[in-house]
Amino acid sequence: MAEGKGGVSRRGFLKGFGTGVVGAAVAAKVRLGEAAPQTSPGWDGKVPVVLRVNGKEYRLLLEPRTTLVRAIREHLGLTGTKVVCDRGECGGCTVLMDNKPVYSCQVLAVEAQGHEITTIEGLVQAEELDPIQKAFVEHDAMQCGFCTPGQIMAAKGLLLKNPSPTREEILRGMSGNLCRCAAYPGILRAVESLAKKAQG
Amino acid sequence: MKNFEHVDARSLAEASRLLTEKPSVAIAGGQDLLCMMKDGLLEPARVVNLKSIPGLSRIVYDEAKGLSIGALVTLSELEEHPAVRQLYPAIAQAAGLVGSPQIRNLGTAGGNLCQKPRCWYYRGHFPCLRRGGDYCSAAAGQNRYHCILGGDPCYMVHPSDLAVPLVAFGARVEIAGPKGRRSVPLEEFYIPPRVDVTRETILRPGEVVTAIVVPPARGRISAFVKFAERGAWDFAVASVAVVVQKGEDGKLMGGRVVLGGVAPVPWLAPKASEALTGSELSEAAFGRIAELALEGAQPLAQNGYKVPLTKSLVRKALRMAVNA
Numbered sequence: 001m002a003e004g005k006g007g008v009s010r011r012g013f014l015k016g017f018g019t020g021v022v023g024a025a026v027a028a029k030v031r032l033g034e035a036a037p038q039t040s041p042g043w044d045g046k047v048p049v050v051l052r053v054n055g056k057e058y059r060l061l062l063e064p065r066t067t068l069v070r071a072i073r074e075h076l077g078l079t080g081t082k083v084v085c086d087r088g089e090c091g092g093c094t095v096l097m098d099n100k101p102v103y104s105c106q107v108l109a110v111e112a113q114g115h116e117i118t119t120i121e122g123l124v125q126a127e128e129l130d131p132i133q134k135a136f137v138e139h140d141a142m143q144c145g146f147c148t149p150g151q152i153m154a155a156k157g158l159l160l161k162n163p164s165p166t167r168e169e170i171l172r173g174m175s176g177n178l179c180r181c182a183a184y185p186g187i188l189r190a191v192e193s194l195a196k197k198a199q200g
Numbered sequence: 201m202k203n204f205e206h207v208d209a210r211s212l213a214e215a216s217r218l219l220t221e222k223p224s225v226a227i228a229g230g231q232d233l234l235c236m237m238k239d240g241l242l243e244p245a246r247v248v249n250l251k252s253i254p255g256l257s258r259i260v261y262d263e264a265k266g267l268s269i270g271a272l273v274t275l276s277e278l279e280e281h282p283a284v285r286q287l288y289p290a291i292a293q294a295a296g297l298v299g300s301p302q303i304r305n306l307g308t309a310g311g312n313l314c315q316k317p318r319c320w321y322y323r324g325h326f327p328c329l330r331r332g333g334d335y336c337s338a339a340a341g342q343n344r345y346h347c348i349l350g351g352d353p354c355y356m357v358h359p360s361d362l363a364v365p366l367v368a369f370g371a372r373v374e375i376a377g378p379k380g381r382r383s384v385p386l387e388e389f390y391i392p393p394r395v396d397v398t399r400e401t402i403l404r405p406g407e408v409v410t411a412i413v414v415p416p417a418r419g420r421i422s423a424f425v426k427f428a429e430r431g432a433w434d435f436a437v438a439s440v441a442v443v444v445q446k447g448e449d450g451k452l453m454g455g456r457v458v459l460g461g462v463a464p465v466p467w468l469a470p471k472a473s474e475a476l477t478g479s480e481l482s483e484a485a486f487g488r489i490a491e492l493a494l495e496g497a498q499p500l501a502q503n504g505y506k507v508p509l510t511k512s513l514v515r516k517a518l519r520m521a522v523n524a
């Protein structure tokens with residue numbers, strides 16, 4: 001999809017608008033750092049937050065009420081993780097926290113500090129898709145694709161803990177992720193294909 | 201969600217102080233609390249993180265003292281713990297049936313016991329006695345998921361799955377607060393609506409649950425069954441925990457039958473529990489225990505179905521326990 005070079009994409013707009021970034025460990029460090037309201041007297045409702053996401057450290061200024069998914073999407077610009085229900089009832093926002101699947105809409109960003117967060121963007125290594133991503137493509141495990149990042153992170157977490165789950169264990173491990181398009185048979189095939197590979 | 205001050209408590213004493221200085225709530229896994237706050241049902245000035253207090257996330261099993269579950273143990277940890285699975289299967293089963301894998305990875309044992317009611321009128325800002333309103337919207341409203349036992353004036357059902365087998369095992373809750381520590385049987389931790397319709401637990405300002413202590417298993421067998429409309433994410437329409445001992449004569453000896461999803465508190469069924477002693481392991485005997493468990497049930501307009509449903513769950517739990 002075109003993130004127009006000259007034009008203002010919605011994503012770019014939201015990113016530029018994000019007030020929280022103090023100095024992410026990225027190129028934009030200095031410019032964004034200057035914008036941070038560091039001179040205000042007393043508490044302006046924001047606190048410094050250090051997040052480790054996909055192996056990188058980000059220093060942010062966030063309101064304590066900011067959920068992890070908002071921090072990831074709106075302050076770090078990693079929009080692969082989706083917000084759907086925003087209340088722990090769909091799985092669209094699933095990320096890994098210390099390799100365990102969690103709903104990032106149900107975590108405060110301040111409380112994600114000190115944990116290793118992995119989002120869908122963190123699975124790609126040097127332009128190479130993760131085996132679980134490849135399996136989703138090969139087994140046609142999606143239709144509209146909106147639930148897919150969450151499904152893949154749930155599957156990743158399941159396989160990290162249990163590399164060769166049985167069908168029953170897969171169904172249970174994936175039970176926290178809804179798919180409105182009902183691509184469940186493909187999702188099951190994708191995860192099963194990796195479980196079989198692990199069994200050799 | 202309104203903004204708030206977020207503080208990591210470093211000790212229980214500090215947590216108690218932080219919780220009483222201004223309108224505050226404690227946060228454990230946040231799986232219930234964040235929903236309450238997003239819906240504007242709780243608007244604390246301060247959120248006190250309990251996860252930063254050392255020593256509250258251990259499971260310790262000791263043959264003489266029993267099982268101690270730290271308040272911050274996650275439901276996944278509880279479900280997977282070898283001693284819990286082997287000696288207290290009903291507890292592992294209940295923990296494993298909460299919400300979804302993601303909720304169990306963060307949700308804690310203490311938070312599960314202290315979670316807020318799920319009555320849709322309570323959550324939906326409708327008139328509700330429990331939230332300080334003039335009347336209970338459920339009494340004459342949409343009440344198919346409401347209670348059939350111990351209601352009046354509030355007909356909500358207690359939402360915790362974990363509390364049901366814990367009461368069945370005779371667990372105690374350990375509490376720390378500004379005035380020191382205390383320990384109460386879990387069934388006395390919950391306040392029936394007739395006693396006080398505005399409070400769910402006996403926790404006083406600044407008090408937190410530190411652990412749940414379950415007496416030694418000592419040959420007791422157990423089972424938990426839950427009926428929900430969906431296989432995941434769903435609260436119990438009804439659930440049953442049975443903890444019992446098999447005697448040498450092939451009959452049952454003392455134990456407890458506890459019902460979930462049918463009363464405003466985890467429902468310890470006294471007559472059914474007494475009837476366990478001396479009961480044969482037959483369908484007919486299990487049927488009698490099921491009848492006693494639901495004695496006195498007073499369904500509302502839409503939830504009569506819960507009576508036969510719960511009876512069948514009692515029989516199923518008994519079969520599961522004795523055949524395990």
Ligand SMILES: Cc1cc2nc3c(=O)[nH]c(=O)nc-3n(C[C@H](O)[C@H](O)[C@H](O)COP(=O)(O)OP(=O)(O)OC[C@H]3O[C@@H](n4cnc5c(N)ncnc54)[C@H](O)[C@@H]3O)c2cc1C
Pocket residue numbers: 087088089225226227228229230231232233234235250271272275297298299300303306307308309310311312313314315316359360361362403407408409410433434435436
């Ligand atoms: C979609 C969804 C489905 C769910 N399904 C189920 C289900 O099937 N069965 C079920 O039982 N539950 C269910 N839950 C409810 C609940 O979120 C979890 O059971 C979880 O265990 C709550 O624990 P927590 O640590 O996240 O609690 P929190 O959300 O952190 O806290 C819950 C409440 O308890 C208080 N609290 C927490 N810890 C303590 C403590 N140590 N001392 C004193 N007070 C404390 C908090 O102040 C808060 O009011 C569900 C929740 C969601 C969002």
Ligand code: SF4
Pocket residue numbers: 317319320321322327328329330331335336337338339346353354355356
């Ligand atoms: S059942 Fe209880 S929680 Fe629900 S509306 Fe009535 S008083 Fe409120």
Ligand code: FES
Pocket residue numbers: 082083084085086087088089090091092093094103104105106
């Ligand atoms: S958006 Fe978090 S679970 Fe639905």
Ligand code: FES
Pocket residue numbers: 141142143144145146147148178179180181182183
């Ligand atoms: S592919 Fe459309 S919601 Fe799952």
